[in-house]
Amino acid sequence: MVPLHGYLVVSALLFVIGVTGVLVRRNAIVILMCIELMLNAANLSFVAFSRELQNLSGQIFVFFVMVVAAAEVTVGLAIIVTLYRNWKTIHVDEIRMLKG
Amino acid sequence: MELFLFVIFSLLTVGSAAAVVWHPHPVKSALFLILSFFSMGGLYLLLQAEFIALMQVLVYAGAVMVLFLFVIMLLNLKPRGEDRTAFKVRIRWAGPLALLFVGGVLTAMTGALARVAPAGAQGPEWVVAQGGNIRALGRLLFTRGLLPFEVTSILLLVAVVGVMVLAKKERR
DSSP: OOOHHHHHHHHHHHHHHHHHHHHHOOOOHHHHHHHHHHHHHHHHHHHHHHHTTTTTHHHHHHHHHHHHHHHHHHHHHHHHHHHHHHOOOOHHHHHHOOGO | OOHHHHOOOOOEEEEEEEEEOOOOOOOHHHHHHHHHHHHHHHHHHHTTTTTHHHIIIIIIIIIIHHHHHHHHHHTTTTOOOOHHHHHHHHHHHHHHHHHHHHHHHHHHHHHHHHHHOOOOOOOOHOOOOOOOOOOOOOHHHTTHHHHHHHHHHHHHHHHHHHHHHHHHOOOO
């Protein structure tokens, strides 16, 4: 059986790759994808801890995280489509109406 | 054997996640993300979470990524040269910081590990006695998690209505 630490290392790496992607990429869709990566990293540690602590609540939690992630993606992509319609770009450096 | 599969799946997951960030073309980023989600489903199988593994492949690698690819192709995005040079400057700073952050996250996680409660009662034998992972999860979901489950439907309804309002063309 692979120990918990193995899964935690994978989860930490995935989370940090997601954070890095949000910070360095400027394409709004890629930023949304990196947010998905971070949610998935959290899910992986939920399931790993669920096995380690022999408690299925972690997997129930992952189910709800997946529902929230699906809702978030649909709303986020709708916002991106609307942004593209108004600005003809989804480059987040060029969309700065709120910057003042 | 399990260790071998774990190494293969985790290398695939982390490697293709890095490719998502690295690749300049959004369509290829999305395809790498699908590969990453699939191999994460393999990791869930190794953790004996069959239901979550199925959901991972159906919801994430299926529905969510189809949505991503659909929007990318709808907007017809192409990589731009000036983005790439700015990206290379940023990654030079972000790379070492990210490694530092991995260290921080791991320290926090091992700190949490020191405080974990003793093992619960829902071990593999209990799950088998319940009739499998999916049956055990379903029973839990519809007893202890019933209220959150119903609230979820409201969340999905709000998301559907919100998307319709957002994506509707404004008439002037």
